[in-house]
Amino acid sequence: MEPKKNCNLCSRLVDLRKKNKILFPNFYNNRVLGTGPFSCELLIIGLAPGLRGANRTGEVFNGDFSGNLLFKYLNKYNISESYSEFEEISNLNCRITNAVKCLPPNNRPNSLEIKKCNVFLSSEINKMKNLKIILTLGEIAHNSTIIALNKNLTEFKFKHLKKHKINDQIILLNSYHCSKYNINTKRLKLTDLDYIFKLIKTLLNF
Template sequence: MEPKKNCTICNRLVDYRNQNKILFPDFYNDRVVGIGSFSSELLIVGLAPGLRGANRTGKIFNGDFSGNLLFNFLKKYNISKSYSEFEEMNNLNCRITNAVKCLPPNNKPNSFEIKKCNVFLSSEINKMKNLRIILTLGQISHNSTIIALNKNLSEYKFKHLKKHKINDQIILLNSYHCSKYNINTKRLKISDLDYIFKLIKKLLHF
């Protein structure tokens, strides 16, 4: 189950979308759905589309700093090839989605929006019968994923670089989001991302 185009569940995000349609008429300005096969073993969960990234291009993790950084790592570790805003993605060896499918003001979805959009994340996860690794980027993505997995947040707390065992099949890894802000402030280091992707490769025996 995916949100329909122009999904109207979250009033605040619909208002913001409509404002952006006027301010940026050439942008995509709609909900952005996940990409990659549901039969993948790896799922990456980001936060929400960025204004000048996915909200502009209509493609998840595409067209901005965080998208470029994530796909540089996917390419480095042979999980994907390049992903430009002008070409279709057809060589992705994982699924990528966001906890919230619409652009939130200041990149901060509120609790209502996180809760309402969780039904779509939950549906995606339920379809992934081969799922073995989930990488969550940031605390909101982590909490949304834990809720979508029907697990208790008090038992699974977000911690950068932490590895959580969800069940006998699924391991969940935490990282800060690969945003420009987190890289510039050195909250997230490039070496941290290398550590995470090396671990993913080792766990999946790619």
């Protein structure tokens, strides 16, 4: 199950979408679905589309700083082969999605929006029968994932670089979001991203 085009479950986000269709008529301005095969063992979960990133291009983690940085690391660790704006990603060996599929004001979805969109995240996770590693980027993505997995938030708390054992099959890794702000403020260091992707490669044996 995935959200239909022009999904109208979240009125605040629908209002913002309508405004952006006027302000930015050349942008995609709609819900953004995940990308990558459901058969993969790795799932990367971000927060929500960025105004000038996925909300503009229509492709998850595409067209802005966060997307460029994420794909730089996916390429570096041979999880994808190429990436450029508006072009198809080749040989993507993971699935990438967002906890919330529509652009929220100030990049902050509210709890109701997170809850409403969680049904789609949960469905996406459940389709991944070979799933072994989930990398969540930021606390909202982490909390949404824990809810989608029907786990307890008090038992699984977000902590940067923490590894959570969800069950015998799935390990969840936490990182701060690879946003420009987090990189510029050094909250997230490039060496942290190397640590995470090396760990993923080791855990997945590829």
